[in-house]
Each structure stands twice: as C-alpha cells, then as structure tokens.
Amino acid sequence: MHRLNPDKLLLSKWTAVKPQNRERHFMVTTLLRDDADRITGCVLQAVISGNDYPIDWRELKNNGVWLQGWK
Numbered sequence: 001m002h003r004l005n006p007d008k009l010l011l012s013k014w015t016a017v018k019p020q021n022r023e024r025h026f027m028v029t030t031l032l033r034d035d036a037d038r039i040t041g042c043v044l045q046a047v048i049s050g051n052d053y054p055i056d057w058r059e060l061k062n063n064g065v066w067l068q069g070w071k
Contacts (some may be wrong), residue, residue, distance in 0.1 A: 006031075006039040007009040007026055014044065014060060023048055025070045031057075 032041035
C-alpha cells in the first residue's frame, strides 16, 4: 500500500497495472470534496485519450491496481 497525502494528489501521475482500452498513464486533474472540505475522490484523466474517470482517492493506495508515477 502507498502512503498518500490527499492534499498533494492534484496533478500527480499514475500508471495502471492492468491497462484497459490502451489507457495506462493517468494524471489527477480534479479533487472532489465534501461539504466539510475533505477530499472524497479525484478525477483521473487518461493521457492518451483525455477521458476522465472519477474514483475514490483511496483506490490509488492499492499497489495491485496503481503505481505512482509513469512507468
């Protein structure tokens, strides 16, 4: 498991361990917050296609799914 600081997620880069639709490299483009201003999720944008995928930011901690940086 990665240790992540949610406040430093914006514009961070990620690599999918098992790419789908040739989308392997992603960047966090938006942080999603609740009413108490806590980060609840983020939007990953695929580099190759520009598609956006909203996810729970805690999913990025899973080494079996995500690697930090572009590998």
